[in-house]
Every structure is written in structure tokens, then in C-alpha cells.
Amino acid sequence: MYTHNLPFLKLFMLLSLSGFAMHISNPDPIVPASLQSLNLNGHFQFQNLTDFSQDFGNRFSYQPSSVMFPASISDISATIKHVYELGAQSGLTVAARGHGHSLQGQAQAPGGIVIRMESLRGTETRLHAGESPYVDVSGGELWINVLKETLKHGLAPKSWTDYLHLTVGGTLSNAGVSGQAFRHGPQISNVHELVIVTGTGDTVKCSAKENSDLFYGALGGLGQFGIITRARIALEPAPKMVKWIRVLYSDFTTFTEDQEMLISMEKTFDYIEGFVIINRTGLVNNWRSSFKPQDPVLASQFNSEGRKLFCLEMTKNYNPEDAETIELEVMELLSRLRYVSSTLFQSEVTYMEFLDRVHVSEVKLRSQGLWEVPHPWLNLLIPRSKIHEFAKEVFGKILTDTRNGPILLYPVNRSMWDNRTSVVIPEEEVFYLVAFLSSAPSPSSSLAKNENLEIALKKNKEILEFCHSANIGMKQYLPHHSTQEEWRAHFGDKWETFCRRKQAYDPLAMLAPGQRIFHKAPLPLL
Structure with a gap:
């Protein structure tokens, strides 16, 4: 599918490894009106683009020249192919934007094209409920919507992020980590198949057995090798209820030893996270609004002000008919832990309520x-x-x-x-x-x-x-580095593979410019 100019590849690698490519200035972008000649099902927007130069980090703001609202994967393919055919001299770049939850402008395209992936939400979600269930979803779909759809069939993805109002393609381009990762791995460890539009505009279906180099490269690839337009996500039977528990520690060593013990056990909690509390007034009392303390009197006397405390947060999934058995399992697990005895806080919520808990705070x-x-x-x-x-x-x-x-x-x-x-x-x-x-x-x-x-x-x-x-x-x-030397140190032994994949799947370096790893530049004279 791809032809490689070997002299250019060697020069590209040399420039990349020397750090030179980071400092090449981009040519002025082409007039975006040239995009209007494309035959698309979706459409472009060339004005009022401020919202697409912002993100959740609210620190970086780069205005694109246009925003594309795709109605199909072919719209994305046609747009990228068009920019690729314009060549390196155009300087035009392309960034896929999910829910805009990036922190430092990673989904922005200065003077380039932003593709609004959420325009593909709700397109052709298909669920397979066989022996090894899975769901096919758009890369622009929000995880909260994936959950709602799969729960209709008593199923759910295995691994999550703490915040569900993110797109599938966005989290898979990073990793997708939460308290289930100790057992199931990150979200990228629970993907069977991807459909990717590369930096040449080719639409490629890939998996561990088909086009595996692109498959593994795109997972956690920071959008550098293509845009994830569809994903096949592994599912498991979904519980109806969650027993949600928090306990406090005053000693860091005990806190970490208990965490490590729990993630090493075969029969343990389904979700394990922790957080650090430093000089925070009134925290324990605030918990009592949603968490029931085992001993309300002792809990009310526990003061967190001026102290370093460590909270262990755990859940056990269950169905109502198994409530008594689960209660015994939870108490047995808790008996192994060395938390401050008066700080056992518990709550029972639905599976949906627990997974979507951060949205309540939002x-x-x-x-x-x-x-x-x-x-x-x-x-x-x-x-x-x-x-x-x-x-x-x-x-x-x-x-x-x-x-x-x-x-x-x-x-x-x-x-x-x-x-x-x-x-x-x-x-x-x-x-x-x-x-x-x-x-x-x-x-x-x-x-x-x-x-x-x-x-x-x-x-x-x-x-x-x-x-x-x-x-x-x-x-x-979610790395952010300012020089290519730092990026090379970040990737370590994977750096040469990363550069090779960049040349293979995005030879003009026009995808995901907001990551600031590679810069689109005029082709060198050979």
C-alpha cells in the first residue's frame, strides 16, 4: 500500500534523531477555500472557529483555518488525501479533535484543519453478544454513550477512564487508564480492531493479525500515524450495582503496601485507586454526605487538617441477588487492610452512577x-x-x-x-x-x-x-515535551520505531501537529 523513498527515509531519520526537525518553521498554509472543491457528505466551516482553538487545559490557543464536520469516514479520507496531494509546500496540517479534553493544545492545528470527530457520534454502532462479546463504535463516540448502549444488552467494556465524556479515538490514542487497569490493563489492551485513516488518506482496517504494525502504532500513538475512525472494543457481562468504599491511611508505606497486595490478589476488588490529601480541612465530614461511615461518632472526631492522609478507594461489583455473598467477600478483604479503623466509608450505587461519577462534579x-x-x-x-x-x-x-x-x-x-x-x-x-x-x-x-x-x-x-x-x-x-531531544528521551528504545512508523503512515508529518513531536516541512532535496 505504501511506497518508500529510502534516501528520504534515511534523511528523515537523521533529521529526527538530531532534533533538527523540531525547529523547521512551517510554510504559510494554503487558502482554505481550495477545500470547497471536495465532494463530501459533511461540510467545512471557515468562520467562528474560536471554540476549536481551545481545549480543557485552557492554556494554549491556536486558531485553525477551517473545521471539517465529517458525515462519514470517507469524508475524513478525502480531506486528508487532498491535503497530502497538495504536498509539503502547502504547510497545511490536520488534527482530529474529540471532546476537546486535551491539556496543552494537542488536538489543535495552527492554521490547519481540525476534524470534529464527534460529528460521527451515533453512526453504525454494532454490538456482537456472542461468546466473546464486542462492540464496533465510531472513533468520535463518547464512552458514556458506548456504556449506555452496551448496558441495554447487559454488557460493558472492561477498562475505563475516570471521566466518560471523552471520545473513543481520543483515549485510545493515549492509553485510557483508571482503577480497573491493574486487572484488565488500559483501554488500549482491550481493543480487537481499528479502522484508521492514515496521513496519505488511505483507510486501513487493522488488528493484531492484519496490518499489525499500524494497529499497535496507533494505540497510544498520540495521533501521529492516523486518525482512529472506528474501534472494536471487548466487552464483558455488566454488573447492576457497585459497593463503593473509601478508607484512610496516615502512613504512606502501609497505604502503598496494601494497594500492592490488593492488585496482586486473584480475588480482590474490581476497581482500586488512591489519592493523597495534604492539609485539607473538613474532608472527612464532606464525605459523609455520600458515604456512610461504619462508626459515625469516631469518624466525626477524625480531623484531617494539617495532616498528610492517603485515601484508598475500592469497589466491588455485584448483582442484587448476590448481595449477601459480596458483603462477606468485601468484609474479608477489608480485614486484611491496615487503614485507620474509624475511617471506613461505604456507599452503594448503580454501575452507571459509579462509572459516570466525575460528570456529577463537572x-x-x-x-x-x-x-x-x-x-x-x-x-x-x-x-x-x-x-x-x-x-x-x-x-x-x-x-x-x-x-x-x-x-x-x-x-x-x-x-x-x-x-x-x-x-x-x-x-x-x-x-x-x-x-x-x-x-x-x-x-x-x-x-x-x-x-x-x-x-x-x-x-x-x-x-x-x-x-x-x-x-x-x-x-x-499524556506527555508534553518542548524539544525533540525530550521526545526521544521519552520514547527511549521505541523512538526509532516511532520515527519509522511516522514515515510509513504520515510521510509529510501533517497529522496531530499539536503534539509538537514532528513538524511538517518542505521535502529535502536529494
Whole structure:
């Protein structure tokens, strides 16, 4: 399907590995009106594009020249093929935008074309409910809609993100991680098949057995090798109810040892996450509005102010007819844990209510004008052997409170991640996801600078500098780097494969420019 110019490939690799490609300036984009000649089922929009130059991070804003609203996969293919045929001299780039939940402009296309993937929502969702059930969905479909559709048949995907109002293609281009990852792996470990439109406009069906190089490259590939337009997602029987539990620890070592014990057990909880609480007033009492404490009197006397605490959050899925059995299983598991005895908080909700829990917070924050603010998030993967050194320096020294957002911290098993994908993770069998999920609302509209944002960014920089100086061996999840040398260090042994796949599937480097890994540039003279 692809022809390769070997001299150009060698030169491309040389430029990439030297870091030169990051600094090539893009030519001026073509006049977007040339796109109007395309025969599409969907349409282009050339004005009022501000919404497509923003994202959830609210820190970067790059205006595209146009936005394409596809009505079919062929619309995406025709558009990319057209831009490819214009050649490198046009400078025009293409970015797929899902729900706009990227943090640092990754789904933006400065002066280029943004493809609104959500335009394909609801197109031809097909569910197979056989011995190994799966569902075929659009890459632009939201996970919340996938859940609603599969639950109609008593089924659900195995692995999730904490927030479901994200597109399938968006999370599969990264990894898709939540508290089920210790057991099922990330979302990219639960995909049977993809349909991808490459950087040449070709539509390719791929799987572990067919076009496997593109299949594994696109999973966690940050959109660099093609646009995921359809995905076949593995399903399992869905429970009706969830027993939702939180307990508190005052000792970090005990907290991590209990987490690691739970993820190593065959019979354990179905979801395991943790988070860090630093100098947070009134947290325990706030929980009581939705979580029932085992001992209300002792719980009311537990004060979190001025302390470092660690919360272990777990769930056990069940159906009503199995409630008594599940209760015994939960109590047996809890008996193995060494949490502060007065801080057992429990709640029972439907499976849908639990999985869509973050959306409840979103609605509340939107009503207060606190959702569309800068989100200087930092997501790290820390090897188990370094997590205590990391925690000692970061929790309480670099960070003195968690008022501006939660800090997630929980272990996952490397064996549940497929090393053939583009995602890079620490080498150790157990590593921790540590997510600093800060919000930075401006303290006053009269201020010229957002001091909260500056403080959060400074803290992020200190954390990263410590990781490098202490040789923590961390990797960034949802990575953002400013130089190609940093990208090369990020991918490590996978860098040459990443570059080879880029040349094979997006030879003009026109896809996902917002990742800032490669820059579209005029072809070199050979």
C-alpha cells in the first residue's frame, strides 16, 4: 500500500534523531477555500472557529483555518488525501479533535484543519453478544454513550477512564487508564480492531493479525500515524450495582503496601485507586454526605487538617441477588487492610452512577463557573522502587496542600500493558500512576496574571526537575515535551520505531501537529 523513498527515509531519520526537525518553521498554509472543491457528505466551516482553538487545559490557543464536520469516514479520507496531494509546500496540517479534553493544545492545528470527530457520534454502532462479546463504535463516540448502549444488552467494556465524556479515538490514542487497569490493563489492551485513516488518506482496517504494525502504532500513538475512525472494543457481562468504599491511611508505606497486595490478589476488588490529601480541612465530614461511615461518632472526631492522609478507594461489583455473598467477600478483604479503623466509608450505587461519577462534579463546577478554567495537569508513571523517594520529596515539601485539585496515586501491573503499542511505561512490573489534577481559577478578574496558574506550573516544574535530578525513572502519561531531544528521551528504545512508523503512515508529518513531536516541512532535496 505504501511506497518508500529510502534516501528520504534515511534523511528523515537523521533529521529526527538530531532534533533538527523540531525547529523547521512551517510554510504559510494554503487558502482554505481550495477545500470547497471536495465532494463530501459533511461540510467545512471557515468562520467562528474560536471554540476549536481551545481545549480543557485552557492554556494554549491556536486558531485553525477551517473545521471539517465529517458525515462519514470517507469524508475524513478525502480531506486528508487532498491535503497530502497538495504536498509539503502547502504547510497545511490536520488534527482530529474529540471532546476537546486535551491539556496543552494537542488536538489543535495552527492554521490547519481540525476534524470534529464527534460529528460521527451515533453512526453504525454494532454490538456482537456472542461468546466473546464486542462492540464496533465510531472513533468520535463518547464512552458514556458506548456504556449506555452496551448496558441495554447487559454488557460493558472492561477498562475505563475516570471521566466518560471523552471520545473513543481520543483515549485510545493515549492509553485510557483508571482503577480497573491493574486487572484488565488500559483501554488500549482491550481493543480487537481499528479502522484508521492514515496521513496519505488511505483507510486501513487493522488488528493484531492484519496490518499489525499500524494497529499497535496507533494505540497510544498520540495521533501521529492516523486518525482512529472506528474501534472494536471487548466487552464483558455488566454488573447492576457497585459497593463503593473509601478508607484512610496516615502512613504512606502501609497505604502503598496494601494497594500492592490488593492488585496482586486473584480475588480482590474490581476497581482500586488512591489519592493523597495534604492539609485539607473538613474532608472527612464532606464525605459523609455520600458515604456512610461504619462508626459515625469516631469518624466525626477524625480531623484531617494539617495532616498528610492517603485515601484508598475500592469497589466491588455485584448483582442484587448476590448481595449477601459480596458483603462477606468485601468484609474479608477489608480485614486484611491496615487503614485507620474509624475511617471506613461505604456507599452503594448503580454501575452507571459509579462509572459516570466525575460528570456529577463537572455539572456542579460548571454551575459555579469553575470548569472552564486552566487545568495545568501533570500525569506521571513512577516505578515502584522509587515511589517512596518520590513521595517523601513531593508530598509536603514541594506541595503543601491539595486545595486546588486531587492527587491520584495507585499501582498498576506492567504485565497488563502490551509493549508492542506506542505507549512508554516504566520497566518495573509494578508502577504507579500519579496524577496532579490542578485547577487554576483566576483569583480576581482585575489581575493581569493568573497567580494560581503560575504557582501550579512552578510546582509542576519542581516535580519534574526533582524526578530528573533524582533519577526517578518516571515517564509522563499524556506527555508534553518542548524539544525533540525530550521526545526521544521519552520514547527511549521505541523512538526509532516511532520515527519509522511516522514515515510509513504520515510521510509529510501533517497529522496531530499539536503534539509538537514532528513538524511538517518542505521535502529535502536529494
